Amino acid sequence: MNQIYDVIVVGAGPSGIGVGALLQQMNCTSYLIIEKEEVGASFQLWPEEMRFITPSFPAQGFGQTDLNAIVPKTSPAYTIDMEHPTGEAYAEYLNVLADHFTLPIKEGVQVNQIHKSAGIFSIDTTEGIYQSQYVIWAAGQYQYPDLQPFPGAEVGVHNSLIPSWEDVEGDDFVIIGGYESGMDAAFHLGRSGKRSTLIARTNTWEIDSSDPSTALSTYTYGRVRPLLDSDLLRVVGNTAVTRIEKVSSGYDVYTSSGKVFFTKEKPILATGFSGSTSMIENLVKRGKHGEVLVNERDESVATPGLFLAGPELRHNDHIFCYIYKFRQRFAVIAETIGHRLDLDLSILEEYKRENFYLNDLSMCGERCQC
Secondary structure, three states: OOOEEEEEEEOOOHHHHHHHHHHHHOOOOOEEEEEOOOOOHHHHOOOOOOEOOOOOOOOHHHOOOOOOOOOOOOOHHHHHOOOOOEHHHHHHHHHHHHHHOOOOEEEOOOEEEEEEEOOEEEEEEOOEEEEEEEEEEOOOOOOOEOOOOOOOHHHOEEHHHOOOHHHOOOOEEEEEOOOHHHHHHHHHHHHOOOEEEEEOOOOHHHOOOOOOOOOOOHHHHHHHHHHHOOOOEEEEOOOOEEEEEEEOOEEEEEEOOOOEEEEOOOOEEOOOEOOHHHHHHHHOOEOOOOOEOEOOOOEEOOOOOEEEOOOOOEEOOEEOOOHHHHHHHHHHHHHHHHHHHOOOOOOHHHHHHOOOOOOOHHHHHHHHOO
């Protein structure tokens, strides 16, 4: 492959499709989106019952944009007729956008490693070497579950690997992790009459914050609240799991408090995701909390020309892990690359009008509650 693209986008989830649609509207003629599976693949892996906690609503008449939209004047709610989309339905929305903008996507291309030499990125993939001036890393998190958060975790099952909660056998479970995924698991199990003990390092249900990146969302809390007043859910807060041991009759779950919880069923790991940037450690520098360090234009401080888009993006205490947050940075990246490539930037005015452009990070708390 001898062509050197201006831009290569890695990942065809909401970040990759969102940035790609913007490049297309800027008349970028030399870019490519590569995806290791298919468009929206990570959403296809969601448990059947899992829903977006951010609601989708086509409120254009009031000048507001659907929270889960990644392109102005589009709405997943309108496209898929669903207020809290399933993963499968949201993947359908992404495919509609990919088709509408005729995005240049190569599916089934797995990135092995990336290097930069003489100002050019060489992306080593299962389909050969691709080269570009700029790389936008938009590979996301959900396909990279954290399977080894503590010793013995391999005998449990990560929540992202459960196709449907209705098909889970057993009636008494231990769930490890108290954020959205853990509470979602408890809700669906409880709705089927199954009991759960949820062990959480942080009492997310007690945090006084309006930011769903740090506290339990109102949508999730509203669903599990009735379970908290029943015998179907017991929460054990401010407690870390230190290890799991398989015993003859089930599993012992050891905790930092010294207490051991027994369950006959495989413990459910709602322990989050390691993130795809672990694949490009040679190109990034990390901060004290493990975040990839970027400049004010979301460009890696370690490797100029490499941009980060999506849920792993952090700016100090500002966490961009929701679509309505990280979509505001698409135009920041596109504007930066557009200036360098002399592209048409006029479409950015629409992104600014539609609140898809957060340039001043000092405004972050006011505009997106990060």
